Amino acid sequence: MGIIKTDKLVFEYIRRDEEGNVEGITRAVDEVDLDVAQGDFVAVLGHNGSGKSTLAKHINAILYPSEGTVWVDGMDTAEEKNLWEIRQNAGMVFQNPDNQIIGQVVEEDVGFGPENMGVPTAEIWERVEESLKAVGMYEYRRHSPNKLSGGQKQRVSIAGVIAMHPKCIILDEPTAMLDPNGRKEVIRAVRALNAAENITVVLITHYMEEIIHADKVFVMDQGKVAMEGTPKEIFSRVEELKELRLDVPQITLLAYELQKNGLQIPAGILTTEEFVEALTCL
């Protein structure tokens, strides 16, 4: 069993009108089977309302399955006794950096998690230091978080999660509010954590370019996994993705357009190097 596993996960919620009468039931996640190995970098794509955030919230037990089971590091998330250990092992980073920073000083914010876990003070400081170094924010440790840029704030949020020494980290559109540089900084930090620390990463995003290095991509639609495969396999299916309100990286789209117009280029090109190579071979 992988670090994250779901078996026929279903999540339903009841819609009510203003008087509280039941209007209907929405199935936000519909029989999803996932198996993510320790150390994998997994991306989840899907249009707004496809169920990807609802799925993510099951991984650190913010939500519990209506049917089926979710295991994190072998622990069933539906069992209350596992709650704290699961939350510690699966850290979550959200979209808006301003909603998840609470400390007055960067290092204080990062220390909040381990302090709540009852980690001894000396070790908290060690963890704060290594976490901030891992995301390249150590030199800002004495700064006030509200003076940082969006990308810097998100990296502090990520440091706050890794200070709890999780086995996996789930990022729900962490770059949606950032400028190009901020997006690059955050993705670089996440990739480094995955490569150097072997932390499992689940990245939810609407930016197709951010996931070309992922080990595996899941595409959600109407609560189900509609497609799964490597980035190359997924992004070779341009028309299907567009039908699911998604897109492919710009370079993949350009290669696809050229292919449609008769140039002999392979499908699923993901990087400029591959593209230049394919063109100069013609």
Add this chain to the structure above:
Amino acid sequence: MSLILDHVNYIYGGDTELAVHALRDVNLKIPDGQFIGLIGHTGSGKSTLVQHLNGLIKPTGGAIYFNGEDIHEDDFDKKKLRSKVGLVFQYPEHQLFEIDVFSDVCFGPKNLGLSRKEVELRAYEALKQVGLEDEFFYQSPFDLSGGQKRRVAIAGVLAMKPDILILDEPTAGLDPKGRDEILDRIAMLHKTMGITVILVSHSMEDVAKYVERIIVMNKGRVLYDDMPKEVFKHYKELEQIGLAAPQVTYIMQALKARGLPVNTEVTTIPEARDEILRIYGKHA
């Protein structure tokens, strides 16, 4: 309905040690009917700038003229300015509040003191302009999808019949299709109604695709103000200030470095496709 910014400066916290010079000597002319992209990294002064355009912030130096009138003169009608220069903030759906979609869009024009008939006519028209189907009009705005909510919020500003529409990152958090739908709508409004649009964006690809002029802000100054292909020629400088060129620019630069005689000025996918096909002697 032109807007002119003449040596605009804005300093906040001016009499304290923490004074920040948010805008420095900004000179801009926004003529009728342009589609303008406003880019700059977080904290570069973009939002401060747009809040000056409809008089939400008063400059600490310099002046702003709307149709030749100084907007901070005592006898200037600011209420009218705010209906003429419509500002759609980031995540505008957070500002929806009425019980149904139609009432929400009516709120703006109602406050202009128009007759009920005129208010409803405008709301109907605005909702049509953003492409929302009739079936949603009497639903709670909170039951709509993210993209739909955002369209309702934009309709609320359009119902004021602005001459200038400013949108602060209207596509943040939307899926790729939702992003295209909103921007295509805005481009159509610009084309059919001749409305001036100022699009604040972090997506260089979107800016390259839609706008005719780009204003680049850095540290409170206007760094570049030109056509997209001219601005993106400075892609190295843009990177230094936390921005980038569209990905197509990098692709074309890489091809050129490998000896292919491509025009590196192209910035959009269709342009790049045609340029590469030209090199290989094919036509799209």
